[in-house]
Amino acid sequence: MGTAQPQTNSAVAAPQRDDRLxxxxxxxxxxxxxxxxxxxxxxxxxxxxxxxxxxxxxxxxxxxxxxxxxxxxxxxxxxxxxxxxxxxxxxxxxxxxxxxxxxxxxxxxxxxxxxxxxxxxxxxxxxxxxxxxxxxxxxxxxxxxxxxxxxxxxxxxxxxxxxxxxxxxxxxxxxxxxxxxxxxxxxxxxxxxxxxxSASDFRVFHPGGKLGARLLKVVDIMHQEAEMPLVRLGTPMSEVLIEITGKRFGCCGVVDGSGRLTGIVTDGDLRRHMSGELLVTPVEKVMTSSPFVVDPLELASAALGLMNRRPIPITVVFAVADGKPVGILHIHDILRAGVV
Incomplete structure (x- = not known):
């Protein structure tokens, strides 16, 4: 008595083309x-x-x-x-x-x-x-x-x-x-x-769903005030590392006496300046001057595009108004908000 062979998906005939339909x-x-x-x-x-x-x-x-x-x-x-x-x-x-x-x-x-x-x-x-x-x-x-x-x-x-x-x-x-x-x-x-x-007006009536997410601005999802990793010019790198570790953005902004953003310290800067003297080095000797920033009123989707189009794509960016940092935005914040 023979054994029945199991049917496979390949045995299902493809539907015939109906030109009249x-x-x-x-x-x-x-x-x-x-x-x-x-x-x-x-x-x-x-x-x-x-x-x-x-x-x-x-x-x-x-x-x-x-x-x-x-x-x-x-x-x-x-x-x-x-x-x-x-x-x-x-x-x-x-x-x-x-x-x-x-x-x-x-x-x-x-x-x-x-x-x-x-x-x-x-x-x-x-x-x-x-x-x-x-x-x-x-x-x-x-x-x-x-x-x-x-x-x-x-x-x-x-x-x-x-x-x-x-x-x-x-x-x-x-x-x-x-x-x-x-x-x-x-x-x-x-x-x-x-x-x-405008698109901003449109978002007022479309706060939910994918469309609402696409119309989110940087200010809507950025981290502000005490959440921002910031130090002043002249700060030794030992304190900068504590700030970077405590805020967990993998970077730290550097401001002058008037609170204007003048630089940023990233993991790349740390690797380039790694030495026995790093911890006592003032931050301005290590930081990257004139960092890339975005406007807090920029659409988050546009900010993401700008971050990805950098010569070396970046994952975090400061939002700056009148030269002063007002927030920081990580690419994960954009993804969590459903912008893409």
């Missing part, structure tokens, strides 16, 4: 790309003035951007509200159906309403449109029909070009929602640039 995927992307191209062409001609007007209206608002929509347009609206809020334009999403049951109380005359509806005839938006007219709340519409109820009610109508949906039945919103998303992102980025929204 790939063609369908590429067809979808090609159709959607044509939609974006049509949107760009429209902005260069007839839609450009409306885009500028919408940006001006939002920029001039004293309140927030209230984004609303239903169905797939509503999902796009949620994303757009989040993008605006995270890039310096206060915004929130208002569910069109819930608005009719009390949530219209979120909207004030200081706000700007941004309503998204491909047809412009979404029934659930009726109460919001009426509210905007009654209380003179500025209304920006993203729609495909200027003559729709929404388009005619809006102070500014961003009329998107009618294009082919990627759905072969022409029913599922695909190309249309992609254009809604794209015009929304374009508004958010234009407002970001108009407001001078």
């Amino acid at each position: 790939r063609e369908r995927v590429l067809r979808t992307l090609a159709i959607e790309a044509k939609g974006l191209a049509a949107l760009c062409a429209a902005i260069e001609v007839e839609l450009g003035d409306a885009v500028e007007a919408a940006i001006g209206l939002i920029e001039g608002a004293r309140g927030r951007v209230i984004v609303t929509g239903m169905g797939k347009s509503g999902h796009i609206g949620r994303k757009l509200a989040a993008t605006l809020a995270s890039t310096g334009t206060p915004a929130l999403f208002l569910h069109a159906a819930e608005a009719s049951h009390g949530d219209l109380g979120m909207v004030t005359p200081d706000d700007v309403l941004l309503a998204i509806s491909w047809s412009g005839e979404t029934a659930e938006l009726g109460d919001i449109v009426h509210y905007a007219r009654r209380f003179a709340v500025p209304l920006v519409a993203i729609t495909s029909s200027a003559e729709s109820t929404l388009g005619r009610a809006a102070n500014v109508a961003l009329v998107l070009p009618r294009v082919e949906e990627a759905c072969p039945n022409g029913l599922a919103p695909t190309t249309s929602t992609l254009m809604q998303l794209a015009i929304g992102d374009a508004l958010a980025v234009a407002l970001l640039e108009r407001r001078g929204f």
